[in-house]
Amino acid sequence: MHESMSILIVEDERLISMMLCRLLETAGFAVCGVAPNLLEAYDILENRSPDFVLIDIHLEGDDNGIVLGRRLRKEAKTPFAYVSAYSDRSTYDAAMETKPVAFLQKPISPQALKTILNEYHNGLHHTPR
Amino acid sequence: MDSQNVETILDTLNDLSTVLSLVLRNAFLYQNLEQEVRKRTRELEDKNLVLAKTLRERELMLKEIHHRVKNNLQIINSLLYLQASTSNDQRVQEALEKGQNRIHSMALVHEELYHSEDLERIDILGYTKKLCQNLESIEYGERITIRIEGTEPGLLLPITYSVSIGIILNELITNALKHAYPQGTGGSIIVRIENTGQNATITVADDGPGIAEDLDIAQGRTLGLSLVHNLAQQIHGSFRIQNRSELEAGRQGSIATLAFPLGDDA
Numbered sequence: 001m002h003e004s005m006s007i008l009i010v011e012d013e014r015l016i017s018m019m020l021c022r023l024l025e026t027a028g029f030a031v032c033g034v035a036p037n038l039l040e041a042y043d044i045l046e047n048r049s050p051d052f053v054l055i056d057i058h059l060e061g062d063d064n065g066i067v068l069g070r071r072l073r074k075e076a077k078t079p080f081a082y083v084s085a086y087s088d089r090s091t092y093d094a095a096m097e098t099k100p101v102a103f104l105q106k107p108i109s110p111q112a113l114k115t116i117l118n119e120y121h122n123g124l125h126h127t128p129r
Numbered sequence: 130m131d132s133q134n135v136e137t138i139l140d141t142l143n144d145l146s147t148v149l150s151l152v153l154r155n156a157f158l159y160q161n162l163e164q165e166v167r168k169r170t171r172e173l174e175d176k177n178l179v180l181a182k183t184l185r186e187r188e189l190m191l192k193e194i195h196h197r198v199k200n201n202l203q204i205i206n207s208l209l210y211l212q213a214s215t216s217n218d219q220r221v222q223e224a225l226e227k228g229q230n231r232i233h234s235m236a237l238v239h240e241e242l243y244h245s246e247d248l249e250r251i252d253i254l255g256y257t258k259k260l261c262q263n264l265e266s267i268e269y270g271e272r273i274t275i276r277i278e279g280t281e282p283g284l285l286l287p288i289t290y291s292v293s294i295g296i297i298l299n300e301l302i303t304n305a306l307k308h309a310y311p312q313g314t315g316g317s318i319i320v321r322i323e324n325t326g327q328n329a330t331i332t333v334a335d336d337g338p339g340i341a342e343d344l345d346i347a348q349g350r351t352l353g354l355s356l357v358h359n360l361a362q363q364i365h366g367s368f369r370i371q372n373r374s375e376l377e378a379g380r381q382g383s384i385a386t387l388a389f390p391l392g393d394d395a
Contacts, residue, residue: 015208022211022214085200087240107206107237
């Protein structure tokens, strides 16, 4: 059902990215890559053209996922959602300025993530949370 | 000028000199006092700056602790999810999913504390709403609705209570979602949170067929209910589950009631 939708996971915590990979693949999505930092994320974006990007905010080597969100918003090609444990007001506001599909807080609810991706995939309007 | 006038003038000059010396002395004392007040004010301002800095540092440290605890709980949940995904046994998957939900209920306490004003207490009503968003979306969203009610004033609890209450709420709501509406039936679950000042009461009621009379729920045979009984004791509270018809004739469904005293730190 979701075979055509490929997803890039930008997450530096390996156990969490492993869980996300398994969760997305079980739900029928294809994971086209996992990047722990911005450099690797840009490389995968260029070479594998994902349909959707899941972005953690605090990344390896002090990289900030919001920088990637801004670039994706500017290019307006690839939709994305944030998945972050940092949910203080200033981080949240800065993230929401980039107009993501959603802002999910860790601990991630697997069902909530699947629902957001399914709604997006099915073309339903989703209010960022 | 006669001698009497001279004497009067001298007396007046003498008085003036006394007054002048008093004025000068007072001026000197006033100046000293002003300097002392300025010095003390500066000292107090410096102390306030140090206190404010310490307070900010404490807040940042507490936030960082809640964040790290939350992150570690997310990692534990990821491990349980990965473990569950390697098994084809539905019972194993269900058991690990229950574990994940329990950990999620604890992580949510730290999430709420992170956002709370004093970083020490959370609003149980707001917490319950977020907890239910996760539970409701699991698989029951369309056939079972959850209504959450709270009385004023709200119930603000410190972490010592919140983790226990979070796990209890998770068990009771999960229990109602899984067992109150068998064979694909639907209905509504009402979670009510009451704060009477000295005590608090939390009820979870459903409008399903109710509990079977021979079901010895009070003994807490399942791990979930055993957790509820033990955590209720930990917060010096009482717990019971009964059919709603026992409280109101003709009423369908069951109701679980947790009552506990609000101690000095609650």
